Amino acid sequence: MYSYEERIKAVKLYIKYDQCISDTIRELGYPSKNALKQWYEEYVQIGEIREKKDSYQKYSKDQIKIAVDYYLEHGRSLSRTIRAVGYPTRETLTKWIDELAPNERKVRIKRSGMLQLSQKQKNEVVLEFCVCEDTAEAVAKKYKVSRGSLYKLKKQLLGDESIITMKKLNQTKTSDDRNELLSEVEALKKELYKKQMEIDILNKAAEIIKKDKGINLQRMTNCEKTELIDALRIKYPLYELLKMTGIPKSSYFYQKKIQEQPEKYSELRKTVKSVFDSNRKCYGYRRVYSAIKNKGQVVSEKVIRRIMKEEQIIVSVKKKRKYNSYKGEITPAVENVIARDFHAESPNKKWLTDLTEFHIPAGKVYLSPIIDCFDGMVVSWTIGTSPNAELVNTMLTDAIAVLSEKERPVVHTDRGCHYRWNGWISAMENAQLIRSMSKKGCSPDNSACEGFFGRLKNEMFYGQSWKGVTIESFMYELDEYLKWYNNSRIKMSLDGMSPILYRRSLGLAV
Incomplete structure:
Protein backbone atom coordinates (compact mmCIF):
# COMPACT_ATOMS: atom_id res chain seq x y z
CA MET A 1 0.00 0.00 0.00
CA ALA A 101 -3.24 -10.20 16.31
CA PRO A 102 0.52 -9.67 15.92
CA ASN A 103 2.58 -12.72 14.89
CA GLU A 104 -0.62 -14.77 14.31
CA ARG A 105 -0.75 -14.42 10.52
CA LYS A 106 0.42 -17.45 8.56
CA VAL A 107 3.38 -16.58 6.36
CA ARG A 108 3.80 -18.75 3.30
CA ILE A 109 7.32 -19.63 2.31
CA LYS A 110 8.20 -19.23 -1.34
CA ARG A 111 8.77 -22.51 -3.05
CA SER A 112 11.51 -20.97 -5.11
CA GLY A 113 13.76 -20.57 -2.04
CA MET A 114 15.66 -23.81 -2.70
CA LEU A 115 16.59 -22.63 -6.18
CA GLN A 116 18.49 -19.69 -4.68
CA LEU A 117 20.86 -21.89 -2.63
CA SER A 118 24.26 -23.00 -3.87
CA GLN A 119 25.29 -26.65 -3.78
CA LYS A 120 27.40 -26.00 -0.65
CA GLN A 121 24.47 -24.33 1.06
CA LYS A 122 22.22 -27.26 0.16
CA ASN A 123 24.73 -29.62 1.79
CA GLU A 124 24.68 -27.49 4.94
CA VAL A 125 20.87 -27.46 4.98
CA VAL A 126 20.68 -31.25 4.77
CA LEU A 127 23.43 -31.65 7.39
CA GLU A 128 21.65 -29.41 9.88
CA PHE A 129 18.34 -31.13 9.18
CA CYS A 130 19.89 -34.54 9.90
CA VAL A 131 21.92 -33.77 13.04
CA CYS A 132 20.17 -30.93 14.83
CA GLU A 133 17.25 -31.27 17.22
CA ASP A 134 15.08 -28.66 15.51
CA THR A 135 11.97 -29.69 13.61
CA ALA A 136 11.81 -29.80 9.83
CA GLU A 137 9.55 -26.76 9.88
CA ALA A 138 12.10 -24.77 11.91
CA VAL A 139 14.96 -25.66 9.54
CA ALA A 140 12.83 -24.87 6.50
CA LYS A 141 11.83 -21.52 7.95
CA LYS A 142 15.45 -20.68 8.77
CA TYR A 143 16.59 -21.24 5.15
CA LYS A 144 13.33 -19.88 3.65
CA VAL A 145 12.36 -23.09 1.88
CA SER A 146 9.28 -25.31 2.08
CA ARG A 147 9.16 -28.51 4.11
CA GLY A 148 8.53 -30.51 0.96
CA SER A 149 11.63 -29.10 -0.71
CA LEU A 150 13.66 -29.93 2.39
CA TYR A 151 12.65 -33.60 2.38
CA LYS A 152 13.13 -33.80 -1.38
CA LEU A 153 16.66 -32.41 -1.11
CA LYS A 154 17.48 -34.84 1.70
CA LYS A 155 16.26 -37.74 -0.43
CA GLN A 156 18.32 -36.55 -3.38
CA LEU A 157 21.55 -36.24 -1.37
CA LEU A 158 21.24 -39.15 1.06
CA GLY A 159 18.47 -41.37 -0.32
CA ASP A 160 18.54 -44.59 -2.39
CA GLU A 161 18.27 -42.84 -5.73
CA SER A 162 21.29 -43.56 -7.90
CA ILE A 163 20.67 -40.72 -10.32
CA ILE A 164 20.57 -37.06 -9.20
CA THR A 165 19.46 -34.46 -11.68
CA MET A 166 21.67 -31.39 -11.82
CA LYS A 167 19.83 -28.29 -12.97
CA LYS A 168 22.67 -26.72 -14.94
CA LEU A 169 24.67 -29.73 -16.16
CA ASN A 170 21.65 -32.06 -16.50
CA GLN A 171 23.87 -35.10 -16.11
CA THR A 172 24.11 -38.16 -13.88
CA LYS A 173 26.39 -38.14 -10.83
CA THR A 174 28.82 -41.00 -10.60
CA SER A 175 29.18 -43.20 -7.53
CA ASP A 176 32.48 -41.44 -6.75
CA ASP A 177 30.68 -38.11 -6.61
CA ARG A 178 28.10 -39.61 -4.29
CA ASN A 179 30.78 -41.02 -1.99
CA GLU A 180 32.55 -37.69 -1.97
CA LEU A 181 29.32 -35.95 -1.01
CA LEU A 182 28.66 -38.44 1.78
CA SER A 183 32.21 -37.94 3.05
CA GLU A 184 31.62 -34.21 3.11
CA VAL A 185 28.40 -34.72 5.06
CA GLU A 186 30.23 -36.94 7.55
CA ALA A 187 32.97 -34.34 7.97
CA LEU A 188 30.37 -31.67 8.60
CA LYS A 189 28.75 -33.88 11.25
CA LYS A 190 32.09 -34.27 13.04
CA GLU A 191 32.72 -30.54 12.87
CA LEU A 192 29.26 -29.84 14.27
CA TYR A 193 29.86 -32.33 17.10
CA LYS A 194 33.18 -30.68 17.96
CA LYS A 195 31.69 -27.19 17.98
CA GLN A 196 28.82 -28.32 20.20
CA MET A 197 31.27 -29.86 22.66
CA GLU A 198 33.26 -26.60 22.78
CA ILE A 199 30.07 -24.65 23.54
CA ASP A 200 29.06 -27.07 26.30
CA ILE A 201 32.53 -26.88 27.87
CA LEU A 202 32.53 -23.07 27.90
CA ASN A 203 29.01 -22.89 29.32
CA LYS A 204 29.83 -25.35 32.10
CA ALA A 205 33.11 -23.53 32.82
CA ALA A 206 31.17 -20.28 33.25
CA GLU A 207 28.95 -21.99 35.83
CA ILE A 208 31.93 -23.36 37.77
CA ILE A 209 34.07 -20.23 38.02
CA LYS A 210 31.09 -17.85 38.13
CA LYS A 211 32.24 -15.72 35.21
CA ASP A 212 30.14 -15.01 32.11
CA LYS A 213 32.72 -13.38 29.87
CA GLY A 214 36.38 -14.00 29.10
CA ILE A 215 36.49 -17.74 29.86
CA ASN A 216 39.99 -19.12 29.19
CA LEU A 217 40.37 -22.88 29.62
CA GLN A 218 44.16 -22.57 29.78
CA ARG A 219 43.92 -20.40 32.90
CA MET A 220 41.64 -22.79 34.76
CA THR A 221 43.21 -24.85 37.53
CA ASN A 222 43.38 -28.64 37.28
CA CYS A 223 40.85 -28.82 40.10
CA GLU A 224 38.37 -26.70 38.11
CA LYS A 225 39.04 -28.71 34.93
CA THR A 226 38.38 -31.94 36.81
CA GLU A 227 35.07 -30.61 38.07
CA LEU A 228 34.23 -29.50 34.53
CA ILE A 229 35.02 -32.91 33.03
CA ASP A 230 32.96 -34.74 35.67
CA ALA A 231 29.97 -32.56 34.83
CA LEU A 232 30.15 -33.45 31.11
CA ARG A 233 31.21 -37.13 31.21
CA ILE A 234 27.60 -38.24 30.82
CA LYS A 235 27.45 -36.59 27.40
CA TYR A 236 31.02 -36.91 26.05
CA PRO A 237 33.81 -39.55 26.29
CA LEU A 238 36.58 -38.92 28.80
CA TYR A 239 39.44 -38.91 26.28
CA GLU A 240 37.74 -36.18 24.21
CA LEU A 241 37.15 -33.98 27.27
CA LEU A 242 40.75 -34.41 28.40
CA LYS A 243 41.97 -33.36 24.97
CA MET A 244 39.66 -30.32 24.79
CA THR A 245 40.51 -29.05 28.29
CA GLY A 246 44.24 -29.74 27.96
CA ILE A 247 44.68 -31.68 31.20
CA PRO A 248 46.78 -34.88 31.28
CA LYS A 249 44.99 -38.07 32.25
CA SER A 250 47.29 -38.58 35.25
CA SER A 251 46.54 -35.07 36.55
CA TYR A 252 42.82 -35.68 36.18
CA PHE A 253 42.88 -38.87 38.25
CA TYR A 254 45.19 -37.24 40.80
CA GLN A 255 42.62 -34.48 41.33
CA LYS A 256 39.87 -37.10 41.58
CA LYS A 257 41.82 -38.87 44.31
CA ILE A 258 42.30 -35.62 46.24
CA GLN A 259 38.61 -34.75 45.98
CA GLU A 260 37.62 -38.14 47.37
CA GLN A 261 39.71 -37.56 50.49
CA PRO A 262 38.10 -35.97 53.59
CA GLU A 263 38.15 -32.18 53.83
CA LYS A 264 41.48 -31.17 55.37
CA TYR A 265 40.29 -27.88 56.80
CA SER A 266 36.75 -28.77 57.85
CA GLU A 267 37.38 -27.97 61.52
CA LEU A 268 39.41 -24.89 60.65
CA ARG A 269 36.51 -23.56 58.60
CA LYS A 270 34.29 -23.78 61.68
CA THR A 271 36.94 -22.02 63.78
CA VAL A 272 37.31 -19.19 61.25
CA LYS A 273 33.54 -18.69 61.13
CA SER A 274 33.34 -18.75 64.94
CA VAL A 275 36.13 -16.17 65.37
CA PHE A 276 34.54 -13.91 62.75
CA ASP A 277 31.05 -14.11 64.28
CA SER A 278 32.22 -13.72 67.89
CA ASN A 279 34.09 -10.52 67.03
CA ARG A 280 31.15 -8.61 65.60
CA LYS A 281 31.90 -9.79 62.04
CA CYS A 282 34.50 -7.05 61.67
CA TYR A 283 37.77 -9.05 61.44
CA GLY A 284 39.59 -9.34 58.14
CA TYR A 285 41.79 -12.34 57.40
CA ARG A 286 44.84 -10.85 59.18
CA ARG A 287 43.07 -10.40 62.51
CA VAL A 288 41.26 -13.74 62.17
CA TYR A 289 44.70 -15.32 61.63
CA SER A 290 46.10 -13.56 64.71
CA ALA A 291 43.12 -14.60 66.85
CA ILE A 292 43.56 -18.26 65.84
CA LYS A 293 47.33 -17.99 66.35
CA ASN A 294 46.77 -16.59 69.86
CA LYS A 295 44.76 -19.73 70.65
CA GLY A 296 47.86 -21.80 69.91
CA GLN A 297 46.73 -23.19 66.54
CA VAL A 298 49.42 -23.11 63.84
CA VAL A 299 48.06 -22.36 60.37
CA SER A 300 49.13 -20.34 57.33
CA GLU A 301 47.70 -16.86 56.85
CA LYS A 302 47.11 -17.72 53.18
CA VAL A 303 44.92 -20.65 54.22
CA ILE A 304 42.80 -18.34 56.38
CA ARG A 305 42.45 -15.93 53.49
CA ARG A 306 41.43 -18.70 51.08
CA ILE A 307 38.88 -20.15 53.51
CA MET A 308 37.31 -16.73 54.08
CA LYS A 309 37.12 -16.21 50.34
CA GLU A 310 35.56 -19.62 49.70
CA GLU A 311 33.07 -19.23 52.55
CA GLN A 312 32.33 -15.63 51.49
CA ILE A 313 33.16 -14.27 54.94
CA ILE A 314 33.29 -10.57 54.15
CA VAL A 315 33.41 -7.49 56.37
CA SER A 316 30.75 -4.98 55.37
CA VAL A 317 32.04 -1.42 55.02
CA LYS A 318 30.04 1.75 54.57
CA LYS A 319 31.00 5.40 54.39
CA LYS A 320 30.61 7.27 57.68
CA ARG A 321 28.81 10.55 58.14
CA LYS A 322 30.63 13.00 60.44
CA TYR A 323 28.95 15.11 63.11
CA ASN A 324 29.96 18.80 62.91
CA SER A 325 30.23 20.68 66.20
CA TYR A 326 31.80 23.90 64.89
CA LYS A 327 29.87 26.99 66.07
CA GLY A 328 32.31 29.75 65.16
CA GLU A 329 35.29 31.35 66.89
CA ILE A 330 33.87 31.52 70.44
CA THR A 331 37.28 31.84 72.13
CA PRO A 332 40.80 32.14 70.67
CA ALA A 333 42.15 28.94 69.12
CA VAL A 334 45.39 27.42 70.40
CA GLU A 335 48.39 26.10 68.48
CA ASN A 336 48.40 22.68 66.80
CA VAL A 337 50.97 21.03 69.08
CA ILE A 338 50.38 17.49 67.73
CA ALA A 339 51.10 18.60 64.13
CA ARG A 340 49.78 15.26 62.77
CA ASP A 341 52.36 13.26 64.72
CA PHE A 342 50.14 10.64 66.34
CA HIS A 343 53.00 8.49 67.63
CA ALA A 344 53.70 8.28 71.36
CA GLU A 345 56.50 6.43 73.15
CA SER A 346 54.44 5.71 76.26
CA PRO A 347 50.84 5.95 77.49
CA ASN A 348 49.25 9.27 78.48
CA LYS A 349 51.56 11.41 76.35
CA LYS A 350 49.15 12.33 73.54
CA TRP A 351 45.36 12.18 73.73
CA LEU A 352 42.88 12.75 70.94
CA THR A 353 39.18 13.49 71.29
CA ASP A 354 36.17 14.39 69.18
CA LEU A 355 32.40 13.94 69.05
CA THR A 356 30.52 11.56 66.75
CA GLU A 357 26.82 11.02 66.12
CA PHE A 358 24.75 7.83 65.70
CA HIS A 359 21.36 8.25 64.06
CA ILE A 360 18.92 5.37 64.68
CA PRO A 361 15.12 5.22 64.21
CA ALA A 362 14.59 5.86 67.94
CA GLY A 363 16.68 9.06 67.90
CA LYS A 364 20.25 10.34 68.00
CA VAL A 365 23.08 9.22 70.28
CA TYR A 366 26.41 11.00 70.76
CA LEU A 367 29.78 9.54 71.78
CA SER A 368 32.70 11.52 73.23
CA PRO A 369 35.88 9.41 73.69
CA ILE A 370 39.53 10.13 74.49
CA ILE A 371 42.00 8.03 72.47
CA ASP A 372 45.58 7.39 73.60
CA CYS A 373 48.08 7.69 70.72
CA PHE A 374 50.36 5.10 72.34
CA ASP A 375 48.19 2.07 71.54
CA GLY A 376 44.78 3.43 70.49
CA MET A 377 43.13 2.54 73.79
CA VAL A 378 39.97 4.43 74.69
CA VAL A 379 41.01 6.11 77.95
CA SER A 380 37.49 7.27 78.83
CA TRP A 381 34.19 7.89 77.10
CA THR A 382 30.74 9.30 77.69
CA ILE A 383 27.55 8.50 75.81
CA GLY A 384 24.48 10.73 75.73
CA THR A 385 21.55 12.01 73.71
CA SER A 386 22.75 15.61 73.52
CA PRO A 387 26.16 16.93 72.41
CA ASN A 388 26.44 19.37 75.28
CA ALA A 389 29.20 20.62 77.57
CA GLU A 390 28.37 18.11 80.28
CA LEU A 391 29.06 15.21 77.88
CA VAL A 392 32.62 16.30 77.02
CA ASN A 393 33.50 17.73 80.44
CA THR A 394 32.50 14.49 82.19
CA MET A 395 34.65 12.52 79.72
CA LEU A 396 37.63 14.80 80.46
CA THR A 397 37.14 14.47 84.22
CA ASP A 398 37.09 10.66 83.96
CA ALA A 399 40.25 10.68 81.85
CA ILE A 400 42.11 12.98 84.25
CA ALA A 401 41.27 10.56 87.06
CA VAL A 402 43.44 7.81 85.50
CA LEU A 403 46.56 10.02 85.30
CA SER A 404 49.40 9.77 87.76
CA GLU A 405 50.63 12.87 89.56
CA LYS A 406 53.36 13.68 87.02
CA GLU A 407 51.50 12.82 83.77
CA ARG A 408 50.50 15.87 81.71
CA PRO A 409 49.36 14.71 78.24
CA VAL A 410 48.67 16.90 75.21
CA VAL A 411 44.92 16.84 74.48
CA HIS A 412 44.23 17.45 70.79
CA THR A 413 40.75 18.46 69.54
CA ASP A 414 39.15 20.07 66.54
CA ARG A 415 37.70 23.59 66.70
CA GLY A 416 34.29 22.46 67.95
CA CYS A 417 32.42 24.68 70.39
CA HIS A 418 32.69 22.12 73.21
CA TYR A 419 36.45 22.59 73.43
CA ARG A 420 36.25 26.40 73.48
CA TRP A 421 33.74 26.84 76.28
CA ASN A 422 34.98 28.06 79.64
CA GLY A 423 34.18 24.76 81.40
CA TRP A 424 36.54 22.76 79.15
CA ILE A 425 39.29 25.39 79.29
CA SER A 426 39.12 25.61 83.09
CA ALA A 427 39.29 21.82 83.52
CA MET A 428 42.34 21.66 81.23
CA GLU A 429 44.12 24.45 83.10
CA ASN A 430 43.34 23.02 86.54
CA ALA A 431 44.81 19.64 85.53
CA GLN A 432 47.76 21.41 83.83
CA LEU A 433 47.07 19.62 80.55
CA ILE A 434 48.31 21.00 77.22
CA ARG A 435 45.69 22.08 74.67
CA SER A 436 46.15 21.44 70.94
CA MET A 437 43.72 22.26 68.11
CA SER A 438 43.37 21.37 64.44
CA LYS A 439 43.14 24.02 61.77
CA LYS A 440 39.66 25.15 60.85
CA GLY A 441 37.88 22.52 58.73
CA CYS A 442 41.03 20.36 58.45
CA SER A 443 40.06 16.81 59.46
CA PRO A 444 43.52 15.29 58.64
CA ASP A 445 44.87 17.20 61.66
CA ASN A 446 42.85 14.78 63.81
CA SER A 447 42.86 11.80 61.43
CA ALA A 448 43.75 9.19 64.06
CA CYS A 449 40.58 9.98 66.00
CA GLU A 450 38.58 10.05 62.76
CA GLY A 451 40.00 6.63 61.94
CA PHE A 452 38.79 5.31 65.29
CA PHE A 453 35.26 6.53 64.55
CA GLY A 454 35.40 4.90 61.12
CA ARG A 455 36.41 1.52 62.56
CA LEU A 456 33.79 1.77 65.29
CA LYS A 457 30.93 2.50 62.90
CA ASN A 458 31.99 -0.06 60.31
CA GLU A 459 32.29 -2.81 62.90
CA MET A 460 29.44 -1.99 65.23
CA PHE A 461 26.96 0.43 63.64
CA TYR A 462 26.77 0.08 59.85
CA GLY A 463 25.23 -3.04 58.36
CA GLN A 464 23.00 -3.57 61.41
CA SER A 465 19.25 -3.08 61.69
CA TRP A 466 18.44 -0.76 64.60
CA LYS A 467 14.72 -0.74 63.97
CA GLY A 468 12.85 -1.31 67.23
CA VAL A 469 15.98 -0.69 69.34
CA THR A 470 15.52 1.87 72.11
CA ILE A 471 17.98 4.64 72.90
CA GLU A 472 18.94 2.94 76.17
CA SER A 473 19.56 -0.40 74.45
CA PHE A 474 21.72 1.22 71.79
CA MET A 475 23.76 3.10 74.40
CA TYR A 476 24.33 -0.20 76.20
CA GLU A 477 25.49 -1.90 72.97
CA LEU A 478 27.86 0.99 72.25
CA ASP A 479 29.31 0.83 75.76
CA GLU A 480 29.84 -2.94 75.44
CA TYR A 481 31.61 -2.46 72.12
CA LEU A 482 34.06 0.06 73.64
CA LYS A 483 34.84 -2.37 76.46
CA TRP A 484 35.41 -5.12 73.91
CA TYR A 485 37.57 -2.72 71.86
CA ASN A 486 39.93 -2.18 74.79
CA ASN A 487 40.00 -5.72 76.16
CA SER A 488 39.56 -8.14 73.26
CA ARG A 489 39.81 -6.50 69.83
CA ILE A 490 43.02 -7.50 68.08
CA LYS A 491 45.21 -4.80 66.52
CA MET A 492 47.87 -5.91 64.06
CA SER A 493 50.05 -2.93 65.03
CA LEU A 494 50.13 -4.35 68.58
CA ASP A 495 51.46 -7.77 67.51
CA GLY A 496 47.94 -9.23 67.33
CA MET A 497 46.95 -8.14 70.85
CA SER A 498 44.29 -5.86 72.27
CA PRO A 499 45.36 -2.55 73.90
CA ILE A 500 44.90 -3.93 77.44
CA LEU A 501 46.84 -7.14 76.68
CA TYR A 502 49.58 -5.15 74.97
CA ARG A 503 50.09 -2.94 78.01
CA ARG A 504 50.17 -5.97 80.26
CA SER A 505 52.77 -7.60 78.01
CA LEU A 506 54.95 -4.51 78.55
CA GLY A 507 54.45 -4.62 82.28
CA LEU A 508 52.44 -1.39 82.34
CA ALA A 509 49.76 -0.80 84.95
CA VAL A 510 46.22 -0.89 83.58
Missing part, protein backbone atom coordinates in the same frame (compact mmCIF):
# COMPACT_ATOMS: atom_id res chain seq x y z
CA TYR A 2 1.49 3.29 -1.10
CA SER A 3 0.65 6.63 0.46
CA TYR A 4 -0.77 9.56 -1.47
CA GLU A 5 2.62 11.34 -1.34
CA GLU A 6 4.41 8.29 -2.81
CA ARG A 7 1.90 7.90 -5.65
CA ILE A 8 1.87 11.57 -6.66
CA LYS A 9 5.68 11.65 -6.51
CA ALA A 10 5.90 8.63 -8.83
CA VAL A 11 3.44 10.14 -11.34
CA LYS A 12 5.23 13.49 -11.49
CA LEU A 13 8.60 11.79 -11.95
CA TYR A 14 7.06 9.60 -14.67
CA ILE A 15 5.91 12.74 -16.51
CA LYS A 16 9.30 14.42 -15.96
CA TYR A 17 11.11 11.45 -17.53
CA ASP A 18 8.92 11.56 -20.66
CA GLN A 19 6.77 8.65 -19.45
CA CYS A 20 9.70 6.26 -19.19
CA ILE A 21 8.55 3.52 -16.82
CA SER A 22 11.94 1.83 -16.36
CA ASP A 23 13.76 5.06 -15.39
CA THR A 24 11.04 6.00 -12.93
CA ILE A 25 10.98 2.61 -11.19
CA ARG A 26 14.79 2.40 -11.18
CA GLU A 27 15.10 5.72 -9.32
CA LEU A 28 12.25 5.24 -6.84
CA GLY A 29 12.43 1.48 -6.35
CA TYR A 30 8.65 1.22 -6.74
CA PRO A 31 5.88 0.54 -7.97
CA SER A 32 5.08 -2.11 -10.54
CA LYS A 33 4.55 -1.14 -14.18
CA ASN A 34 0.79 -1.69 -14.06
CA ALA A 35 0.41 0.34 -10.87
CA LEU A 36 2.33 3.28 -12.33
CA LYS A 37 0.20 3.21 -15.50
CA GLN A 38 -2.99 3.10 -13.41
CA TRP A 39 -1.90 6.08 -11.30
CA TYR A 40 -0.98 8.06 -14.41
CA GLU A 41 -4.33 7.36 -16.13
CA GLU A 42 -6.19 8.49 -13.00
CA TYR A 43 -4.09 11.65 -12.87
CA VAL A 44 -4.75 12.44 -16.56
CA GLN A 45 -8.53 11.86 -16.27
CA ILE A 46 -9.33 13.91 -13.16
CA GLY A 47 -6.19 16.02 -12.81
CA GLU A 48 -5.17 14.48 -9.47
CA ILE A 49 -4.84 11.23 -7.57
CA ARG A 50 -7.53 10.41 -5.04
CA GLU A 51 -6.44 9.88 -1.45
CA LYS A 52 -7.43 6.43 -0.25
CA LYS A 53 -9.52 6.34 2.89
CA ASP A 54 -8.31 4.45 5.88
CA SER A 55 -9.80 0.97 6.06
CA TYR A 56 -10.83 1.67 9.61
CA GLN A 57 -13.04 4.54 8.39
CA LYS A 58 -14.76 2.34 5.83
CA TYR A 59 -15.45 -0.59 8.14
CA SER A 60 -16.76 -0.57 11.69
CA LYS A 61 -14.83 -2.04 14.61
CA ASP A 62 -17.29 -4.93 14.82
CA GLN A 63 -16.81 -5.78 11.13
CA ILE A 64 -13.04 -5.72 11.54
CA LYS A 65 -13.21 -7.94 14.62
CA ILE A 66 -15.53 -10.43 12.86
CA ALA A 67 -13.12 -10.74 9.92
CA VAL A 68 -10.01 -11.20 12.10
CA ASP A 69 -11.74 -13.72 14.40
CA TYR A 70 -12.98 -15.73 11.40
CA TYR A 71 -9.44 -15.80 10.00
CA LEU A 72 -7.95 -17.08 13.28
CA GLU A 73 -10.67 -19.69 13.86
CA HIS A 74 -10.95 -21.10 10.31
CA GLY A 75 -7.50 -22.20 9.23
CA ARG A 76 -5.91 -18.76 8.91
CA SER A 77 -6.68 -18.48 5.21
CA LEU A 78 -7.04 -15.01 3.69
CA SER A 79 -9.02 -16.27 0.69
CA ARG A 80 -11.44 -18.35 2.80
CA THR A 81 -12.07 -15.41 5.13
CA ILE A 82 -12.77 -12.94 2.31
CA ARG A 83 -15.17 -15.41 0.61
CA ALA A 84 -17.02 -16.06 3.86
CA VAL A 85 -17.49 -12.52 5.19
CA GLY A 86 -17.52 -10.78 1.79
CA TYR A 87 -14.85 -8.20 2.60
CA PRO A 88 -12.18 -6.66 2.53
CA THR A 89 -9.19 -6.87 0.17
CA ARG A 90 -6.26 -9.17 0.96
CA GLU A 91 -4.01 -6.18 1.74
CA THR A 92 -6.53 -4.65 4.13
CA LEU A 93 -7.21 -7.95 5.90
CA THR A 94 -3.48 -8.53 6.26
CA LYS A 95 -3.13 -5.10 7.86
CA TRP A 96 -6.00 -5.80 10.29
CA ILE A 97 -4.49 -9.13 11.35
CA ASP A 98 -1.01 -7.65 11.92
CA GLU A 99 -2.45 -4.87 14.08
CA LEU A 100 -5.03 -6.83 16.11
